[in-house]
Amino acid sequence: MTWRTIHLADVPATPWRNGGGLTRELAAWPAEGAWRWRMSVAEVTASGPFSRFEGITRWFAVLKGDGVTLTVRTPSDSGDAGACEHRLTAADPALCFDGGATTHCALLGGTTQDFNLMVQGDCLPARMVRVQGDLTVLAGATKTIAIYAVDSGARVQFNTEDLFVPAGTLVWRSLTKAATVHISGSHVLWMELAG
Structure with a gap:
C-alpha cells in the first residue's frame, strides 16, 4: 500500500x-x-x-x-x-x-x-509521539503508521523513499513488512498501531 x-x-x-x-x-x-x-x-x-x-x-x-x-x-x-x-x-x-x-x-x-x-x-498496542527535531523508528510488519505535520512541514525517509509532508497534512499507510522511518521536523506527530 x-x-x-x-x-x-x-x-x-x-x-x-x-x-x-x-x-x-x-x-x-x-x-x-x-x-x-x-x-x-x-x-x-x-x-x-x-x-x-x-x-x-x-x-x-x-x-x-x-x-x-x-x-x-x-x-x-x-x-x-x-x-x-x-x-x-x-x-x-x-x-x-x-x-x-x-x-x-x-x-x-x-x-x-x-x-x-x-x-x-x-489495533493495540498503539502510540502517539510528538516529534520536535528528529526521530528514527523501526516499524514492524502488519503495522499502520501515520505522520501529521502541524504548523511546519516534515521530511520523512521511509527506507530509501523520501517524502515531504506539508503543514496541516496527515499521511498514513499499512505495512506488510518492517520498515525504517526517519522523521525530521519542528512540530510533528508520529503514530503507530497494530493491524
Whole structure:
C-alpha cells in the first residue's frame, strides 16, 4: 500500500453536539462501517465534557493555542470514580486515556486545536509521539503508521523513499513488512498501531 494523504484544509468541520467545538475527521479505518481506528483534528472553543467512547483507547495532543486541563474520571473496581487532572499544552507529550471515562475539558485560554487518535482494542498496542527535531523508528510488519505535520512541514525517509509532508497534512499507510522511518521536523506527530 502507498501513502494516503489528507490535508486538513480539505476536510469539512462537524460541530459538536454540545456546541463546544468542531471536529475534522482526517482518516478512519475501515472507511465503511464501524471504524477500528480514527484520527481527527478538533477546535475546542469552550470548556465542557468530551463525548464518551466505550472500549476505545484515546490519545490527545494539543497542536495550537494555550492548551487545556483534562479531568479524566475512571470508575474503579469498588465503583468509586478516581479523577486525574492533566494540564496539556503544545509542548507536552500526547496523553493516552480511556475513551470511555468521563472527561471534562477546561480551556487554559482561548480556542485550542488538538489531534485525537482513537483505537479499538484489536489495533493495540498503539502510540502517539510528538516529534520536535528528529526521530528514527523501526516499524514492524502488519503495522499502520501515520505522520501529521502541524504548523511546519516534515521530511520523512521511509527506507530509501523520501517524502515531504506539508503543514496541516496527515499521511498514513499499512505495512506488510518492517520498515525504517526517519522523521525530521519542528512540530510533528508520529503514530503507530497494530493491524
